[in-house]
Amino acid sequence: MSMFHNQFVHWDLPTLVAALQPIINHECEELRFDGVPEHVLQSVVNFSSTPGGHAILDGFEALRIDFNRERLIVHWPTRWDAIPKTIFARLIHQGLFQPNRMHNGHTLFDVGDIDIAQTVRLLDGIKCPVFRIHPRQGLGGSNITNDPTFVIEVGFSSQRQQLHRNAARYICMSGGEINIASSLELDFFEFPDGSLVLMKAVWSNWRLQSEELVPGMDGRQPPVFRSIPYSANANGSSQYEGIIDATRYVAYEDERYQIFPHESEGPQEITFLYDDFLEFPENDNAVAARIPFRLIEEVIFQHSARGPQGWIYDPESEDYPVGYLGTD
Numbered sequence: 001m002s003m004f005h006n007q008f009v010h011w012d013l014p015t016l017v018a019a020l021q022p023i024i025n026h027e028c029e030e031l032r033f034d035g036v037p038e039h040v041l042q043s044v045v046n047f048s049s050t051p052g053g054h055a056i057l058d059g060f061e062a063l064r065i066d067f068n069r070e071r072l073i074v075h076w077p078t079r080w081d082a083i084p085k086t087i088f089a090r091l092i093h094q095g096l097f098q099p100n101r102m103h104n105g106h107t108l109f110d111v112g113d114i115d116i117a118q119t120v121r122l123l124d125g126i127k128c129p130v131f132r133i134h135p136r137q138g139l140g141g142s143n144i145t146n147d148p149t150f151v152i153e154v155g156f157s158s159q160r161q162q163l164h165r166n167a168a169r170y171i172c173m174s175g176g177e178i179n180i181a182s183s184l185e186l187d188f189f190e191f192p193d194g195s196l197v198l199m200k201a202v203w204s205n206w207r208l209q210s211e212e213l214v215p216g217m218d219g220r221q222p223p224v225f226r227s228i229p230y231s232a233n234a235n236g237s238s239q240y241e242g243i244i245d246a247t248r249y250v251a252y253e254d255e256r257y258q259i260f261p262h263e264s265e266g267p268q269e270i271t272f273l274y275d276d277f278l279e280f281p282e283n284d285n286a287v288a289a290r291i292p293f294r295l296i297e298e299v300i301f302q303h304s305a306r307g308p309q310g311w312i313y314d315p316e317s318e319d320y321p322v323g324y325l326g327t328d
Helices: 013-019 038-048 051-056 079-093 157-172 293-304
Strands: 002-005 030-034 064-068 071-075 108-111 120-122 125-127 131-137 150-156 180-190 195-213 224-232 238-244 247-260 269-273 287-292 324-327
Touching: 013 030, 013 038, 038 051, 038 125, 079 131, 079 150, 079 180, 079 287, 079 293, 120 157, 125 157, 150 157, 157 180, 157 195, 157 224, 157 238, 157 247, 195 293, 247 293, 287 293
Parallel strands: 002 030, 150 180
Antiparallel strands: 030 071, 064 071, 064 125, 108 131, 120 125, 131 150, 180 195, 195 247, 195 324, 224 238, 238 247, 269 287
């Protein structure tokens, strides 16, 4: 259930704290507020980390947040949001991604998690990805960069346009500081009894296509983010642009992989280079991570199971990976 508050409320710290109580008390899954000044939101974040604030806003740090032009959306993470964290945990376990490995003598990676205190500050607001990677710089990796270079979002085919828009917004409105924004799109068929079948899973990687100065702009205009009319890339997805301080950033879907069902021919894994995760790419073609399609499938099914009635995958089964997921 979603609840909405209009922009005519005079928002301050006590008012916003009170308005957040329904979601803190699990009376709803999402809240939307209009007209919230950024300094009020920041005061709530700061208040939540104090002993008194933590008692009133218990669980606030686990909420996902999207703040843009004084519109604030907060909601609880879903079980689907945990898929990327599990994917990378399994990659680490299998040695396909080594976040603590020294590379070129100085670089490590810090794998992030859902945490409102670690939201990504964009030039048009604030957003919390479901997963992110921060590069560590300096000998021993002691200096963690404030901003991630890689983020992931998860959504459904019915929300494809918003999922793509979210990914492109990370690229454009970070001024290109985020190298890659990945989106994992899930499509289910739901039977009348509530049981689900996974029909399709698609992984997309969004990157910066171009960065250029905009003639006639002096940099005093507020940041703008929008889709580019009548423009689509080779994959058929829309392109987006962000205009920040007279500079135009264009993001596009650079790669698209059909994870499920996938054909035996063609790619069987997604490969990321160290340069994809570095704050300052070094023209290094060394591979940092390999994500097999089969591993992504297994994790999706794992997070879709619902106890004894849920889907239990058997990699040795002749029917694998048919995706009966049980009741949602």
